[in-house]
Amino acid sequence: ETGVTQTPRHLVMGMTNKKSLKCEQHLGHNAMYWYKQSAKKPLELMFVYNFKEQTENNSVPSRFSPECPNSSHLFLHLHTLQPEDSALYLCASSQAPRTSGRAGFKTDTQYFGPGTRLTVL
């Protein structure tokens, strides 16, 4: 138990569906992340939020829409996905400094949730 929970753990959806993934952290962290993990590929960073502000969007297609209502909760809204979007979606959180920019992330430790296994039919 890392203090980061994700729901649902498994999700099967059609290409026309709209669904949302939820992440909650109980660690008092201020930064939250979405990653995509596909078989035999490195983890791909999708979005970063620091103090509820989105600080990174790594060229993620608009069919993925993040939302961070507060420092403890992070959502990933999904719509009109493609089969190649099937993957394990991991949420992470960390205690990153607010004003140090990227330099503050040097030794920042990320704590991961268990992931949501998404299958797009």
Add this chain to the structure above:
Amino acid sequence: TQLLEQSPQFLSIQEGENLTVYCNSSSVFSSLQWYRQEPGEGPVLLVTVVTGGEVKKLKRLTFQFGDARKDSSLHITAAQPGDTGLYLCAGRVSNNNDMRFGAGTRLTVKP
């Protein structure tokens, strides 16, 4: 081409054997982390190394950061079935602190 290359991609050994897995790059990292990920779970941090040449030990696991901070190795002594999992390295690129992951080494330790 991946920024961080991990080798081998797969490794299957018997309980009690020793093993080393590698994480290599042409980029310099301000820090490097090793994670272990078990099936159905997210990655769990094992260690962070920061200084070139640094060696850290965690029970039967020994982590080394290369002198030039471009590579790292993880050595496991007397492997046990509980060591089975996906071992990921992740480095913070020195010039911008972007964090990048390798694809991992999938280790299986047979009893």
